[in-house]
Amino acid sequence: MRKKLAVASAIAGLWIAAAPAWAHHAFSAEFDAQKPVKLKGTVVKVEFINPHSWIHMDVKDADGKVTRWMVEGGSPNALFRRGVNKDALPQGTEISVDGYQAKDGSNRANGRDITFADGKKLFVGGSNPDEQPNAK
Amino acid sequence: MSGKAIVLAIVILAGSLAAQTKSAPGKYTAPRTADGQPDLQGVWTNVTITPLERPANLAGKEFFTPSEALQYEKDTVDRNNADRRDGGAQADLSRAYNDAWYDRGTKVVETLRTSLVIDPRDGKIPRKGQQPGGPPAGFGRPPEGPEDRSLPERCILWPTAGPPMMPSFYNNNYQIVQGPGYVVILVEMIHDARVIPLDGPRDVRPHVDSKIREWMGDSRGHWEGNTLVVETTNFNDKTRFQRSGPDMHLVERFTRTAPDTITYEFTVDDPSAFSRPWTAQIPMKRTEGPIIEYACNEGNYAMSGILAGARADEKKAAGK
Numbered sequence: 001m002r003k004k005l006a007v008a009s010a011i012a013g014l015w016i017a018a019a020p021a022w023a024h025h026a027f028s029a030e031f032d033a034q035k036p037v038k039l040k041g042t043v044v045k046v047e048f049i050n051p052h053s054w055i056h057m058d059v060k061d062a063d064g065k066v067t068r069w070m071v072e073g074g075s076p077n078a079l080f081r082r083g084v085n086k087d088a089l090p091q092g093t094e095i096s097v098d099g100y101q102a103k104d105g106s107n108r109a110n111g112r113d114i115t116f117a118d119g120k121k122l123f124v125g126g127s128n129p130d131e132q133p134n135a136k
Numbered sequence: 137m138s139g140k141a142i143v144l145a146i147v148i149l150a151g152s153l154a155a156q157t158k159s160a161p162g163k164y165t166a167p168r169t170a171d172g173q174p175d176l177q178g179v180w181t182n183v184t185i186t187p188l189e190r191p192a193n194l195a196g197k198e199f200f201t202p203s204e205a206l207q208y209e210k211d212t213v214d215r216n217n218a219d220r221r222d223g224g225a226q227a228d229l230s231r232a233y234n235d236a237w238y239d240r241g242t243k244v245v246e247t248l249r250t251s252l253v254i255d256p257r258d259g260k261i262p263r264k265g266q267q268p269g270g271p272p273a274g275f276g277r278p279p280e281g282p283e284d285r286s287l288p289e290r291c292i293l294w295p296t297a298g299p300p301m302m303p304s305f306y307n308n309n310y311q312i313v314q315g316p317g318y319v320v321i322l323v324e325m326i327h328d329a330r331v332i333p334l335d336g337p338r339d340v341r342p343h344v345d346s347k348i349r350e351w352m353g354d355s356r357g358h359w360e361g362n363t364l365v366v367e368t369t370n371f372n373d374k375t376r377f378q379r380s381g382p383d384m385h386l387v388e389r390f391t392r393t394a395p396d397t398i399t400y401e402f403t404v405d406d407p408s409a410f411s412r413p414w415t416a417q418i419p420m421k422r423t424e425g426p427i428i429e430y431a432c433n434e435g436n437y438a439m440s441g442i443l444a445g446a447r448a449d450e451k452k453a454a455g456k
Contacts, residue, residue, distance in 0.1 A: 029279075030441040033225040049435030051291070051326075072438070077324065077428040078239040078306040100229050103445030110229070 027100075030072075031110050035101035039069055039109065043093040046086060048076040055089065055111065057097070071097050071111040073122075084122070095122075166362055166392035169314050174362045176312045176319070176390055179425035180398055182301060182418050183241035183308040185212045190251035190259025198257060200248045213242050239306040245419055252302075254401075255415040261378055262411045278446035282439055289439060291432035293351050293375060294325040299368050299386055300377065300402035303418065310420065311427045312398075319357055319364060327430045332357040332366055343369050349382060351375060364390040381408040396422040 041059035053073040058066050073079070089095075094117040099109035114122040166174040185208075190197075200208060216238070245252070251259030279285050287293045296302035301310065301323070309324040317339075321330040333341055335358040343354050346369075354370035368386040371377075377384065384406040393399045398420040405413040 028226065028230045029285075030438055030445050031229055032445075033229045036225065047435065050430045050432050051288075051436060052438065054435075054437060070437075075306055077309075077430075080428060081239060100225075102441055104441075104448040106444070108441060112228075 027072075027110050030102065031100040031108075032103045033100060035103075037097070037099055037101045037109050039071070039097040039099075041069070041095070043089050043091055043095060044068065045091065046089045048079070048086070050076060052076075053079060055095075055097075055114070057095065067107060069097075069107045069109060071099065071109050071114070073111045073114070088122070164392070164394050171316050173314055173359065174364070174392055175314070176364060176392055176398055177314055179309060179311045179423055179427060180420040181308050181423040182303045182310070182400065182420045183239065184243060184245050184252075184303050184418065185209065185216075185241050186244045186249065186252055188252045188302065188416065189261055190253070194250045195258070197250055198259070200244065200250055202248070205244050205248050209243060216240065239308070241303065241308075245417075247417070247419075249417070252416040252418055253414060254417045255403075256412070261414055263379070264407075264409055264411050278449055279443060280446075281443070285439070285442060287374065288326065289436075289442070291326060291436055293328065294323075295375075295377075297323045297325055297328050297352070298377075299330065299352060299355065299366070300388060300404070300416070301400070301418075307430075309423060309427055311425065319366075322427055324427045324430065326432050328352060330355060334358060346370065349373070353384075353386065362391055366390070378404070379409055380404065380406040383408065390420075 039057065039059045041057045044056040044058055046056070047054045053076045055071040055073055057069050057071060059069055060066050074084075079085070096113075096115045097109060097111055098113040098115075099111055102108040111122075116122065166176070169175045169177070244250075249259075253259045253261060256262060277284070282290050288295065294304065294307075296304040301321075304325065307325040311322040311324075313320045313322070317334050317336075319332045319334060321332070322328075323330070330352055332355045335341060335356055341356060343356065344350075348354070348370055349372035350370055351372060351374075353368040355366050355368040357364055357366040359365070366388040368388070369383075371380075371382045371384055373382045384404060386402060386404055388400065388402040391399045391401075399417065400420050401415060401417045403413050403415040404410065
């Protein structure tokens with residue numbers, strides 16, 4: 001009984017602690033913290049859809065083989081209000097993505113950091129967005 | 137009256153005037169719609185970093201001074217946008233949001249109040265002991281279907297969409313449209329349009345039967361002078377604003393107090409959860425439109441991703 005209670009309160013604590021960190025949904029349920037990925041490739045298309053946007057990109061490996069990935073990004077409404085629209089990520093744009101791969105092993109990742117070829121960042125966990133020229 | 141008494145009287149009068157300008161709307165009268173209602177129409181935002189309840193370190197302090205407000209704003213913005221890669225991969229994944237994702241404001245409310253709760257004056261919600269409830273059903277176990285995940289993840293309702301409407305991380309935008317007999321509030325976050333029938337002096341519509349329970353409750357509005365008063369009952373047992381019960385009785389008051397401001401106040405009464413009714417005040421400021429379509433379910437790839445993740449976790453566990 002005591003163990004049950006402890007587990008229940010741990011879960012309740014997790015719920016309360018987790019809530020403020022969520023955006024629309026919990027990344028940790030969708031992506032695998034054991035599978036960090038670094039992707040370098042070109043933008044194929046961007047879906048500015050709610051609740052979160054998705055960037056489709058082609059990633060070429062050392063042998064020249066191309067794999068299509070989908071990268072989860074921010075809420076389109078918030079992005080539009082920051083001036084990030086389709087012009088910010090046209091087809092063919094070279095980007096690098098740091099994130100975590102989907103738990104089911106499919107080629108999806110969260111866009112933890114998205115960096116342009118010139119080093120400018122689009123999403124980044126920590127810097128002040130007002131300092132991101134591409135996010136204006 | 138002695139000179140001292142006159143000075144004292146002037147000081148008291150000045151003090152009470154100052155208090156009034158802080159708490160009461162001025163003499164502004166809203167323009168009228170074609171059918172004579174005070175005009176609340178437009179796109180408004182309730183974004184603010186003022187917390188709902190007064191933080192413990194501000195106990196006893198109802199208002200910031202202007203310089204304290206600036207410092208609070210700076211500290212809050214810095215804290216919200218700090219790089220948080222200090223907790224290992226799992227924490228890094230859970231915290232992979234910053235202000236590039238959010239739009240949660242940078243300012244406290246103009247009244248410089250330290251909490252959105254204005255009554256009781258300690259800025260605290262008068263909670264009645266430990267409330268039943270806690271995590272949503274299914275939380276903490278691998279989801280078997282969408283029903284085991286939260287309402288926002290299921291595109292059903294954002295916890296602050298209301299009523300009552302509260303500021304949240306982003307999409308804090310509302311459009312108010314008025315027509316004869318109705319006010320409609322379109323909530324940007326997720327998709328809700330609250331249709332509020334208005335009662336007239338000879339046209340009072342009772343609430344629906346108490347057996348009928350609605351995600352956003354059953355609202356009825358009427359005008360008291362320049363103020364739109366909306367009374368809402370018939371909530372269901374799944375939304376539970378601040379751990380209230382389904383019999384919460386909510387009264388919202390919308391007053392246009394400046395060309396660019398609606399002063400929004402709500403009073404929550406639910407003896408099952410609170411020892412007395414309590415009231416919060418949130419300014420809604422005019423903002424640039426339009427409201428952007430949400431279309432949540434259509435693009436909710438994350439739900440299939442979360443369920444696929446749960447199945448992958450099960451497979452992994454079975455293989456061990």
